[in-house]
Amino acid sequence: MLEVLDELTLNCIKCGYCKAPCPVYREINEEPASPRGRVRLVRGVSTGEQSLSSKYRSLIDLCISCRACTVECPSGVRPNQAILVARHHIGIERGLPLAKRIIFRRLMTARRMFPNTAKLLGVLQRLVLIRSPYSPARVVLPIVGLPINKAIPNFQIRTLRDRLPKLIPATDRKYRVAYFVGCGADLLYPEIGEAVVGLLNHFGVEVVIPDQMCCGTPVFTSGDFDAASRLARFNIEQLSTLDVDAIITACGSCGTSIKHEWRDLLHLDVPDSLTTKVYDIAQFLTQCLGVNIAGDLGAVTTYHDSCHLLRGMNVGSEPRLLLRSISEYVEMPSAETCCGAGGAYSIYHPDISRKIGMRKAESILTSGADLIATGCPVCVLQIREMLSLARQPREVQHTAVVLWKAISQKTSHLANR
Numbered sequence: 001m002l003e004v005l006d007e008l009t010l011n012c013i014k015c016g017y018c019k020a021p022c023p024v025y026r027e028i029n030e031e032p033a034s035p036r037g038r039v040r041l042v043r044g045v046s047t048g049e050q051s052l053s054s055k056y057r058s059l060i061d062l063c064i065s066c067r068a069c070t071v072e073c074p075s076g077v078r079p080n081q082a083i084l085v086a087r088h089h090i091g092i093e094r095g096l097p098l099a100k101r102i103i104f105r106r107l108m109t110a111r112r113m114f115p116n117t118a119k120l121l122g123v124l125q126r127l128v129l130i131r132s133p134y135s136p137a138r139v140v141l142p143i144v145g146l147p148i149n150k151a152i153p154n155f156q157i158r159t160l161r162d163r164l165p166k167l168i169p170a171t172d173r174k175y176r177v178a179y180f181v182g183c184g185a186d187l188l189y190p191e192i193g194e195a196v197v198g199l200l201n202h203f204g205v206e207v208v209i210p211d212q213m214c215c216g217t218p219v220f221t222s223g224d225f226d227a228a229s230r231l232a233r234f235n236i237e238q239l240s241t242l243d244v245d246a247i248i249t250a251c252g253s254c255g256t257s258i259k260h261e262w263r264d265l266l267h268l269d270v271p272d273s274l275t276t277k278v279y280d281i282a283q284f285l286t287q288c289l290g291v292n293i294a295g296d297l298g299a300v301t302t303y304h305d306s307c308h309l310l311r312g313m314n315v316g317s318e319p320r321l322l323l324r325s326i327s328e329y330v331e332m333p334s335a336e337t338c339c340g341a342g343g344a345y346s347i348y349h350p351d352i353s354r355k356i357g358m359r360k361a362e363s364i365l366t367s368g369a370d371l372i373a374t375g376c377p378v379c380v381l382q383i384r385e386m387l388s389l390a391r392q393p394r395e396v397q398h399t400a401v402v403l404w405k406a407i408s409q410k411t412s413h414l415a416n417r
Helices: 002-011 025-030 035-047 054-061 066-074 079-094 096-105 113-128 136-143 182-188 190-202 225-239 252-264 281-288 307-311 316-324 350-367 377-389 401-415
Strands: 177-179 205-208 248-249 278-279 299-303 371-374 397-398
Touching: 002 035, 002 079, 002 177, 035 054, 035 079, 054 079, 066 079, 066 307, 079 397, 096 113, 096 225, 113 182, 136 205, 177 190, 182 190, 182 377, 190 205, 190 281, 190 401, 225 252, 248 252, 248 281, 252 278, 252 307, 281 316, 299 316, 299 350, 316 401, 350 377, 371 377, 371 401, 377 397, 397 401
Parallel strands: 177 205, 177 248, 248 278, 299 371, 371 397
Antiparallel strands: none
8 A cells, every 4th residue: 555655646746736726725725735745745654754643634634636736737646546545545544434434334335225315314304494594403513513504405205216217218219328327416416317318318319227326436535445346346237238329427526437436546347348438418418419409598607617527527618518509608717626515525624615615606706697507416516505605696507407408498489389
């Protein structure tokens, strides 16, 4: 393990180019909290000069995994990967917290228990009305370290995979694809998945929804590579047996995990025939189907680049092209910067997450847009919360939902002519 950490940090020339794009460093403004500072700390552990002290562990935990530092590094160092491996090392040497061990190793790796637990949470949410800002149940949030006005996602009593059949055929079929749903669309925002399937069917694509588990991103970002590998192996087995032309995702973290992280980080045997088939929904619509919707939403739209979709899957121009075909599109300042969601980062580090998020809210408000699209379910939740805190609420939706809304409006208008 120390040899791996040494190799990942060896080429750092301490230039500091990674500091400027780091959203966490921008808020804390302390060298050890910068990508360069953390890389130096990890290298210190690899050489025996740095111990796994509580201070070291807290600094390693501060990384939001946005990958902006990796893009800027002129020496080819991947600070994000070094941090993830460092977390794995900490987990091996010091162990994971009990709550994470239970969630990652018992709950998330149980095929039926995980979605059923999410459904139970949905029932409890409705009983205690915790999503209401006036719910007495919110007094528990500060006890667990969260702001009392923290936005709570709405766990579904009927998940997306409960609502949809495993095979959704299409008229005049052009392609047959598998849809890797992901936890966000399945458990929290089924309207995203319904929009993805609707779009694909509308353009002549047959959709298969295979058996699947979490992609593992929230697990390996916490340093538990073993549990993440168990999840990934199950998904590899399921996806590898499918007779499909493509694998569609609507979450940059899911897509990046399948294309890169399962192989590069977890060192699993992932066939090229699987990784080369992975497309984000906007990418598939533009590159494979050549879609031009040519509708009019009657809204001014802007787009926020989710970190893993942009820097993991290299998808940025495609959603913008589609949004321009259905609306008046404006580019927000710093669209590529992190919104502060970071998966579960807003739970582990709510104060920093909100500071980063409020910068994103300012960028959105500067754009003048009244509808914000993004390619990540967690970014949707974060941006909605930040705009609400700024007392400037706007409609925030996944790109697929926006596109499906435009097609539905266009179809309805043509039917009524």
